[in-house]
Amino acid sequence: MTDFTLPEDTKALARRVRQFVIERVIPYERDPRLTQHGPNDDLRAELVALAKAEGLLTPQAPKELGGMGFDHATQAAVFEAAGWSTLGPVAMNCAAPDEGNMYLLSRIARPDQVKQFLQPMIDGHRRSVFAMTEPDGAGSDPGQLKTRAVFNGNDYEISGLKWLITGANGAKTWIIMANVEPNPHGPHGPTLFLTEGDTPGIQIERVMDSMDRNYVEGHCVVRFEGLRLGPSHILGEIGSAFRYAQMRLAPARLTHCMRWLGAAARCQHIALEHARVRTAFGKPLLHHQGVNFMLADNEIALHQARLAIRHVAWLLDNGVRARHESSIVKASVSEELFKVADRCVQILGGIGVTSETVVEMIFRDMRPFRLYDGPTEVHKYAIATQLERQGSAFTDPVGW
Known part of the structure; x- marks a missing residue:
């Protein structure tokens, strides 16, 4: 129960x-x-x-x-x-991305990797990146991974271009996804590598301008050229990168929802206080149906988001992988919380689009939430695929 x-x-x-x-x-x-x-x-x-x-x-x-x-x-x-x-x-x-990276490292890193790369993160002394997304390759479809790792029997030479690499500027713990090319020395396939951020061959080309500003040091374009890593830098098993990425993403989608729920609730708090004191046409905004209906819609959305988040948290705590359910929550919560922020801007009127309140910043920061860790459309595709696989809708009254 x-x-x-x-x-x-x-x-x-x-x-x-x-x-x-x-x-x-x-x-x-x-x-x-x-x-x-x-x-x-x-x-x-x-x-x-x-x-x-x-x-x-x-x-x-x-x-x-x-x-x-x-x-x-x-x-x-x-x-x-x-x-x-x-x-x-x-x-x-x-x-993010440190919270998700810590989750992954705590589960698949070797003891020596934990000591070097994870422990300083937990202690707050360093940040991390998860370098997967590419401008012409891996993204919502990681199967398009183009970054290559060529193994000569001693070292892996990694080459490729990544972008939207959150927090890359100044990060010290790097998780890099690259495709190990077929070779006569061992296994191949999509693989995670773990290394220090100042390793020769990691080139931060620029910090990208984006509409959000809540991630430390923003998002970068990164080029790997002449990056050589030995077998000790492999994180987990060769060829298992996609499986590890899913291991990381299911709870990471949920924690994104948790954090943004708090931000949306603050927007609602600010809008409600404004509606109580701001008057128009002889009465407070709160007494106008057009405004109080928006506030009511917000409260409904916040309540539903909170319940959905707690349900998937319960599933994860009970050993369920919850990939399907976390996709449902990410798609739903990201869309609904953005609507909450949007309605709050509307209730605030002119000041809602200025920095007089934090709502404008949250509104801008929250918009990319609908894209990060998979856009809504990809999650809906995954949900529909699961429906086709199981042959019926998730309507069992005891399905929980």
């Missing part, structure tokens, strides 16, 4: 996180170090120090590695509270 009751200690923790974000993090939203390309590393380090001092750093990481070891259900409450500001997850070291 699915139990949506949050334990009292989880409720208390979520309140503490929300208060921390309000009192300590939100003042940084107007800091000049929050640039057009996202918070820079200096701002991140300062925020991480605040969360560490409060005992709120890296809530998702295993306890044995210094994290707080929370399950997915607890993360749902904590990440939503952190998401009240887009800087909240940055401060608490649970923002």
